[in-house]
Amino acid sequence: MNELIPHIEVPLIPADSISMLALSIFFMPIITFMILFFTGKHILASIRSWLATGVMGAMFVLSLYLHISIEGEHLSRWVWFEIGTIKFTTSMLLNSYSTTMMVIATFVSLMVHLYSVEYMRERRNHSKYFPYLALFVSSMLGIILSDNLLITFIFWELVGLASFLLIGFWYEKDTSAAAAKKAFLYNKFADLAFVIAIMILSAVYGTTEISIIKEQLNGSVALQASFIGLPLFAGLAIWFATVGKSAQFPLYVWLPDAMAGPTPISALLHAATMVAAGVFLLLKTSFLLLDWVPNLITITGCITALLAALQAMRTFDSKKVLAFSTVSQLGYMMMAVGVGANDAAFFHLATHAFFKACLFLSVGAVIHSMHHMQSHQFDHGQYKELDTLDMRLMGGFRKKMPITFVAYVLSYAALIGLPFFSGFLSKDAILGALYDWATVSGGWSWLVVTSAFITVALTAFYMTRQMILIFFGEFRLLKTDISYKKYFDHITESSWLINVPLLVLGGLSFWFFFSWNPFHAQTGWWMKGAFVSPAHHEFHLFIPAVASLFTFSAIAIAVKKYKAVDMFLDTRQSLTRLFARNYYIEKGIKLLFIRPVFIISNMCMATDGFINRAIHGKAYFFIVIAQLADVFDRWVIDGLVHFVSGFIRFIGSFFRSYLKGNIQGYFYFTLIAFALMLLWLGWYL
């Protein structure tokens, strides 16, 4: 065990009935996933859709009930696994804040499910859509409910998996496959920081339970003084993980590409819930954000908000505008987290979830009818390429799809922050918090405030631009291809399955859902005081006034510029290219990371080849020795043997030669033998 801190007791807490309810809500989509994943292809598409939607509806109702009836905090903790005496626990925390988030997540998911029943009808690979969606919903709930960072991480990665599967849903498109991979890899890079945070907290506290760490950190002053290093890095690491998941600069580039997935997915994952999970996590672990880390968060949020808004101004892809807008609004939420205004951040998270989802779904309805036009052409043998997302080809949908238009306008108003709408309240809360912070910090912090206000104007500009391009004016596709006219004339409103979610979400953009006072809210009434910050925010009248001034002037400029446009001349091409290429971030990453990685890879492979050649060299060395031994064996040793045998043969043949029939030889030998005998006899006698 670690000697830094004496062993910290992690008490187990059994689940009470409220917690059991939350757990059952969590398990419902898992069961949906199991059923639909394994039997999906064998049951009717409509059964699939309605089963998933029905379960989702039940989950929403139960979450609402849970939210209404919860009092105080319910924490439960149990053991997941043990290694001998070391326990790894998992825990679930229910308070007004997690139940609020649950309500938001289940509600938007329900709306998206309903929408998807129609939108995904008769699309390819339908049998996998609702299971993947169920996987996402359960993982999202896991992040919301978990109070243990390790468990949060598990669900964090699982939502990444669901995102991968859903972005790449139409797998035959190269753009989808590439976007899915990109999303997962960028998130994985940020998740390495999460792993490091888990490592640090395990080493310092022996556990990853958030409540326990919070107690320890806030309680012991001595701890803070001498060990601030490690907890600070843990907080920094957790923030870095959210830079990936919540699309902060510079890791946000996966989000615009993620628009290659189906629009309901973009609405649910990449606008309302998944990307907000990062903000949610930071709100939960805000006690770990120490020293200079909050300032870093604010600055990054500020840069993110501004740069993404700039990009939105010049893109013609309807979904990408909303994607950039999401990135920008996430920047706002992060700025609020950085200055400590947790309530404002959460408030904006809530309002943003509803109006951004509505925006995506309404733009999706327009795309859907563009798609119908294209498939009608196909049915008549005309196979034409049509980029159904390009706003330059749209226009005039206001008259054809009024309900969609109304929903769009309501959520547009909320996003821009027009008075009497929800976004006005939440944005005002953030701006107010920023102002309060700047008055205390001074100096460079005013830059942040200014930038936030400028971004408000930019937001109004690009959203108005989008609204005009899609809904006003003439249907510009007809200018290039008149054959679409008959299909355009026949466009009607989408089915109720699409319109109901649109109107409901649009309706939630009004102020009264969050506060009775249309101009100022401490925090939403139904959010049950979730994250009421200790500091009472004064209401500065001039903040909404200035913001509205910026907003209205931006709207006026946009209207003037785009009202009567029919040609899209790109006057500042380098700027457009800069925005379109994400400020060359990807190029930078390719140069700084990807190319070096491949250089290293090739070097490593060459090293492997070198090792192999060295081994071959050693083998050849042994072969050479073996050959030498062979030569020695054959010539020397064997040679000796041959020599000996040859010698004996020689002697033998020498003696044998005298037995060949040569009479003189016989006589010669007999004479010598006789002489020797005489000698011998003579010597003896």
Next chain:
Amino acid sequence: MAAHLLSILIFLPLLGVLGLLFIKSDDHRNYRWVSILVTALQLCLSIYLFVAFKPEYFQFHSYDSLVYMEKANWFQLPLGNLGILSVNYFLGIDGLSLSMILLSSIVLFAGACASANITKQAKGYHALYLLLCVSIPGCFLALDLFLFFLFFEFMLLPMFFLIGIWGGVRREYASIKFFLYTLFGSILILIVFIVLFISTYNPAEMMEYVASNAGYTMQNIQEGIHSGELINNPSIIHSLDLIQLSNPVNYFPNGLLGEHNTLTLFGYSIRAWCFIALLVGFLIKLPAFPFHTWLPDAHVEAPTAVSVVLAGILLKIGGYGLIRIVWPLFPQEAADASWWIGLIGVVTILYAAFVALVQTDLKKMIAYSSVSHMGFVVLGLAAATTEGITGAVYQMFSHGLISALLFLLVGVLYDRTHDRMIPNYRGLISKMPAYSVIVTIAFFASLGLPGMSGFIAEILIFIGAFQAATSATAPIPTWMPIVATLGLLLSAAYYLWTLQRMFFGKFSTHITVDRNLLTDITLSEKVLLYTLSGLIVLFGLFPSILLNKIGPSMQAWTEFFISMK
């Protein structure tokens, strides 16, 4: 039967070989049923053992806690004044062996099922395969190092022939390379075993001989040795009993490995050299950088089932050897060398991942990813905390299952088209949807997605390593586990890139590939693959199934290590 359960588990396949000798069949494919049946029986036995095992503490000095133990005297060799060399047939099981036995039976069974399509000389193939099934469990259960070495070496023979005869294009090269490489490691291990033989004595066995002489106890013997009285006594018994060897009292104080020995070679003591030799011997098997180059060739050329067994279990024997033999016998040296071992671990993880990124052969990429994952085991060992070592064992178990799955999947493709090149395929999901789903599951499992067993292993290793790095003794620096996390990113990169290139997008193949051969997986293939995937998810969601059994052993191991170093 329970008393001899371990022996039955080990030698059951020999009966299978015997059976094979007497079966004659015109259809060569009928021989596969023998292996499938035998490995299924082995699997049942292992599961029984797993369920019945009570997680006692494995105390390194006592025989009492070994529940299923078999000990019998095998042979003894009197050597005059040098004493008596004694070799026992000693089997025993603790948490670590248990997990490896379970893994090996699962993987061997999967391999037997995958061998179903062998038609060329099938009888010989299955006989060799069953020999493999004998030696692998033997290796994990042997507690006498001589016996261990026997089984350890014995594995090489069937592998050599299996790769060399039934393998791919360069099979002869690959099999000889594999054989000689690992043999070199075995030689180093043998040298150390010999040194151990001569520098230790076995008081327990000597007790059996002097039991008649009442009054003698083990203490007397030990004191006698230490005081120098009993040296060069012909009645001293040397053995390689692992339990006795872990007790430093049993080493001759003036022997090569004794505490009073001051002999050094190039500045390192004999103990250090023995540690290095053993380490290298097992690292070759693991394999770790820079001893890993036999693996890509062996894997690529081996037939599918043999790759499954090679990656699934043979690599784990290296890890097992390190945990079972090297660290307990040389704890001080291991602790001193942990910086280097950690470095080897991190380098292996990253190096192999980098190389995997640029492979064009799918099987070679997976082979390098195997090397990378084994690097995590080394890192966990370097940390030597409970979480670290448990993570290492869990990684061995999990990786066994995952790589078995991965190689089976490559085999599916190779069996159909005999082409494993990644650039030759695009958009396979359209033609082979069920196959692509399992490939996605397998790839995500291998890159450590939570919910699968690989994640549990890796997070435990990271937590353990970082805890070690921030503890008072700090065997490894803090940057090592942090840099090692890059391995996670790299795995995600090469797997997802392969997924994108080969499986997603519009369907097309290289001109040399016949599209009609690309049929989706059959029912029997599905059953095997889904079962393995299910196991991976099971051990990812419910790690307590395994950890309840092995946890106490791992904790005891750590405590022993800490107390000895």
